[in-house]
Amino acid sequence: MLTSLALAGAVLAPLAPAHAENLESEFDKAFAERPVQQVATPGQTQQLQTRQVQPRVQPTTQSTKRAPPASVRPYVSTRGQRSYPSAFDVQIANLADDGNGRIGVAAIDLTTGRTVGVLGATPFPLASTSKIAIAAAFLDGVDNGRxxxxxxxxxxxxVKSKRFSSVTAPVRPGAMVTGRKLIERALIYSDNQATDALLAAIGGPAAVNRWIRSAGITGFRMDRTIATLVRDDGEYNPAQLIDERDSATPMAMAELLAGIFQGRWLSPASRSFLLATMERCETGKRRLRGQLPEGVRVAHKTGTLNNTASDVGIVRAPDGRVYAVAIYVTGQGGHSGRDAKIAALSRAIYDGYIGPSGGSYASAQR
Structure with missing residues (x-):
């Protein structure tokens, strides 16, 4: 049965190590094209021609050979048409300026219910932030005895395959690992093989979507295994185009995190295990946690794919205040620019909800 699940289920991508945080360097290398002289052979014209080396990953422009699916549409900025209810919201909106790539933000104060968001209802690439939902769906299966x-x-x-050569990237079953270790590897190290093992066990992306719908969350969808997502990534530039496949709105992710923390869907044991594992996350040290004060607890999960980076999680301040936050960033000039933007937004949200001295700036603005 396990073998059939492995063969039929969703799965991973050929990166070593299999951490999503290493994808960015792979893409940076892939897009570095360099001119090469083409030497003429006897009998051919002596004119030398210059060609470009084909990158390992196709450029992030729309493919001329593949018609874009209905799920893809241009991003049209509405920045000049937005209004904001408080100075706190304006500050976050200014930091999330979309002039150098669209940015999505959503945060929910779990004490007051106060929310803040920018493009909070706009889909962004899930990347590895999907692993929270995958782990939660698996734990729901644990709670139900399945x-x-x-x-x-x-x-x-x-298994190596050409981009777009199959609906689902081929995989093979590997070493046997306990469900507990699979979740730890997926959430702490962003291990793709472990994540796709969890997906195979629960029934693939469709099973995650069913669990999300049962939780009452809209604005979240999974379409592909992690193996397929990574293999076929880079066809569309997420800074300019919205692809609803394998996407979430920032508010949908914040609501998922809030519900997990509040114990709305998982047993106390599963909830505790999930949050404790997310607190041990080793990736994205310069993102959500990058500028937060010492003593702040962060249970989070990062995501990294071509021209996009994200970090989502639960932030617990030393004074006991808690909020859920989801930040999705595209563009910004590169990997370090995206990390810096996430860190700056994370600190601004912390100061807005908690205050640099522990007070609530957001409450004062209402």
Whole structure:
């Protein structure tokens, strides 16, 4: 049964190590085209021609060979048409300026219910932030007796294939790993093989979508396995185009995080295990956590794909205040620019909800 699940289920991408945080450097290398002299052979014209080396990943412009799916549309800025209810919202909107790539933000104060958002209802690439929903759906299966944290499931190891050559990228079953370890590897190290193992065990992306709908969340959808997502990534530039496949709105992700923290869908044991594992996340040290004060607890998950970076999580201040936050960034000139933007927005949200001295700036603005 496990073998059939592994072969039929969703799975991973050929990167070593299999951490989503390493994708950015792979893409940076892929897009660095360099001119090469083409030497004429005997009998051919002596005119030398210059060609470009084909990048390993196609440029992030719309493919001329593939008609864009109905899920893809241009991003049209509405910045000049937006209004904001408070100085706090204006500050976040100014930091999330879309002039150098669109940015989505959503945060929910779990004490007061106060929300703040920029493009909060606009889809952004899930990338590896989807792993929270995948782990939650698996834990729901544990709570219902269908799955077990102590049972072993096969890692999903990618098999090399050409981009777009199949609806689902081929994989093969690998080493057997317990459900507990799969979740830890997926959330702490962003291990793609472990994530696709979880996906295979629960029934693929469709199973995640069913669980999300049962939780009452809209604005979230998964379409592909992680193996397929990584293999076929880079066809569209997320800074300029909105692709609803494998996407979430920032507010949908913030609502998912809030519900998990509030114990609305998982058992106390599953909730505690999920949040504790997210607190051990090793990726994105310069993102949500980058500018936060010492003593702040952050349970989070990062995401990184071509020209996009994200970090989403639960932030707990030393004074006990808690909020859910989701930040999705595109463009910004490169990987470091996206990290810096996430860190700046994270600190501004913290100061707005908690205050630099522990007070609530947001409350004062209402």
């Amino acid at each position: 799955l077990s944290l102590d049972a072993s499931y096969p890692l999903m190891v990618p």
